[in-house]
Amino acid sequence: MSAFFAVYAEHWSNWWPQLVPAIGNTILLTVFSFLLAVVIGVVLALGKLSRFRPLRAFCIGYIEVTRGIPSLALLFLIYYGLVPLGIVVDAFVAGFVGLGMSAGGYLAEIFRSGIQAVHRGQREAALAVGMTPIRTFRYIIFPQALRIVLPPLLNMVIILLKDTSICSLISAPELTLRAKDLAMMSFLPMHLFLLAGVIYFLMAWPLSLVTRRVERRMRRGMHGATN
Amino acid sequence: MNFSEIPALIEPLLIGAVTTVEITLVSLLVAVVIGLSFALIKLSRLKALHWLIDIYVEIFRGTPVLAQLFIIYFGLAYLGIRVNAFPAAIIGLGLNGGAVLTEVFRAGLAAIHHGQREAALSVGMTPWSTMRYIILPQTWRITLPPLGNYAIALLKDTAVVSAIAAPEIMFYARNLVTSTFQTTLIYILAALLYFCLSFPLARLVDRLERRGRAWT
Numbered sequence: 001m002s003a004f005f006a007v008y009a010e011h012w013s014n015w016w017p018q019l020v021p022a023i024g025n026t027i028l029l030t031v032f033s034f035l036l037a038v039v040i041g042v043v044l045a046l047g048k049l050s051r052f053r054p055l056r057a058f059c060i061g062y063i064e065v066t067r068g069i070p071s072l073a074l075l076f077l078i079y080y081g082l083v084p085l086g087i088v089v090d091a092f093v094a095g096f097v098g099l100g101m102s103a104g105g106y107l108a109e110i111f112r113s114g115i116q117a118v119h120r121g122q123r124e125a126a127l128a129v130g131m132t133p134i135r136t137f138r139y140i141i142f143p144q145a146l147r148i149v150l151p152p153l154l155n156m157v158i159i160l161l162k163d164t165s166i167c168s169l170i171s172a173p174e175l176t177l178r179a180k181d182l183a184m185m186s187f188l189p190m191h192l193f194l195l196a197g198v199i200y201f202l203m204a205w206p207l208s209l210v211t212r213r214v215e216r217r218m219r220r221g222m223h224g225a226t227n
Numbered sequence: 228m229n230f231s232e233i234p235a236l237i238e239p240l241l242i243g244a245v246t247t248v249e250i251t252l253v254s255l256l257v258a259v260v261i262g263l264s265f266a267l268i269k270l271s272r273l274k275a276l277h278w279l280i281d282i283y284v285e286i287f288r289g290t291p292v293l294a295q296l297f298i299i300y301f302g303l304a305y306l307g308i309r310v311n312a313f314p315a316a317i318i319g320l321g322l323n324g325g326a327v328l329t330e331v332f333r334a335g336l337a338a339i340h341h342g343q344r345e346a347a348l349s350v351g352m353t354p355w356s357t358m359r360y361i362i363l364p365q366t367w368r369i370t371l372p373p374l375g376n377y378a379i380a381l382l383k384d385t386a387v388v389s390a391i392a393a394p395e396i397m398f399y400a401r402n403l404v405t406s407t408f409q410t411t412l413i414y415i416l417a418a419l420l421y422f423c424l425s426f427p428l429a430r431l432v433d434r435l436e437r438r439g440r441a442w443t
Contacts, residue, residue, distance in 0.1 A: 064426065064429075067425075068421065068422040068426050069421045069422050070383035070384070070386035070397075071383070071386075072387055072389070073386055073397065073414065076397070076414045076417075077411075077415065077418060080410050080414060081415065082411070084408075084411050085411060163291070164291075165291035165292075165293040166291075166293055166387055168293070169293075169389075176293055179294075180297070183301065187305075189304070189305045190298065190301075190302035190303070190305045193297040193301065194302065197290045197294045200289065201286065201289040201290050204288075204289040204290070205285065205289045208288070
């Protein structure tokens, strides 16, 4: 067992400097795909609630399609599938665009249910006191909906963090790819994939602790509001 | 894009789809067995096992499936334990799903009012038949929608096992691309195939969810 860990001590000075930029890229992929997903999610959620039929149909179609196909299929389609059409996308960009488009469909449903969970009396009252529809949304609906969607939103960050690992399959230079390269060079797959797993865990676990705290707090807040 | 080639391309993809469904069903079964037994253990007085289960759940929910698959497929081979791609896929997805479903079943069991159990025991039912006839049927109803959602997520996650060369849809798609160069068409067909598999499942889950709400 100690021989197993001695390998880490031996290779650490070689591995760690190569893993650090990869970890940075994993974090960047997570952040970019999350931001893209939030933008897509908000647009789709509002589109699905709009009274304009073609827009609503498009948004429902987008949500169903992205929720029905694996992110990996989407990544391959963007990275490899667009090349014959003359569109060459960088692996990193293809990675976060694919993940973001996929997660956007999920966030749309989360946002929509969040907006709809705000009692409609709130909207009616705001309009009745003379607020414009945009101000109503900005100051009345949105702050209340945000409270509701915060826990699932944080959950999505964790899911995306873990999903960035599949970007390695389109050769985006992130943690899993770097671990795989180093594993092939050193013939030490167990050491490197375990190390990668530990690093992912160290990033995901604090996030999930925060999420659980927020979830508990929100539930308490909700209770106070109804009592 | 040459659309006349679609029939020739769709055939190998359909062979892959059979494997995709097989992997989904078997790993779903593994995940349900793990999830339900661990959730029951967490309700039991076997306190020593509680923290072991907690660690298992945290580890498998805190790391990517792909890393887990690589450890099982490449890592174990390094230690001299060779696991083929198909069983490796099922072990990886099953263990990962077991962690998710442990939480789902635990929440489902916790949602049953304790009066149900007390009433069953006080009319003389054994703990076993209380579980079998009173608790589990009610838990089942609560957990069915999240279970269905998990099944859809699992179906889509099987795409990842192509990375350890399990012969499912994405694996066949990648092979087809190297032999025919119909890149765009093949990946569109693969995506469509996944959609055809998951969309009916999603509609079913929607219906279950609505029916579940009507009951309560």
